[in-house]
Amino acid sequence: MIAMLAALALTGQTPTEAAWTWSLYEDSHVVLANEVPDTANLRTTLECEAGESVAHLTLYGGGAPGMARLSAGDATAVAEAEAGRGGSLKLAMRTDHPAFAAFAASGRLNVALGDQRQTVEVQTAHLAKLRRFAELCSG
Template sequence: MSVTLTIAALIGATSLQATPAPDDAAWTWTLYADSAPVVLANEIPDTPNLRSTLECDPGSSVARLTLYQAEGLTGMTRLAAGESTAMTQSEAGRAGLVRLALRTDHPVFAAFSTRGSLSMTAGETRRTLEIPAVHLAKLRRFAELCSG
């Protein structure tokens, strides 16, 4: 009977192990512009895996950024891209996600669209959103579709 319990314990322990994190090569930026809202997602296509999304209603000039697994980045948040800075309010959601908004016609968003790097600081917590140069055209197209 103890052999049966040992085998059952091993099977249970194996099934509780976390699945390995997806390889970074699987992550990409995808622009969904064929419906409202317009969404630019850092994702593994055809899965529910998301790192971040930018979305807007066409013509609204307001980008809503959602960061996943961004605990601690809440409250008044300083955004910086290039030499430009802005302050915005970030709000925590379920499962460690954080949401904030930024106008697409703001100098910070313009610098972000050019350089592909947006840093966010709230208190002692800092997070940087990076969009590789190969995907910057998608970010600029997102801003174009969002701008009013």
């Protein structure tokens, strides 16, 4: 246990942060979730129907609905953020949009909604899951 805590300290993570991971669930309905496995704790989900080229992004943890600006790299998209269950925000983005392609390449998507800012970050170790998600969702 002490060795694990020391390793986490070296990576800059707390034990709570280390519990969060990205998981990919493949079926006709594809889900990429930033979660604590085997719990109901979610930060972010990306969902799609395979081949339909639309990713539905859900951000958990609050925020007001409205028009959101999504940016990754030099690309920007606009999407309407709607209120979801439990205070979540839901928005949709085409997987063939340059901003989604830049997100899949870098693992970083910035979401601006009014004066609120949130970043969805897929760590390097999980980028293959994000790219597989994009591949399965694209038509």
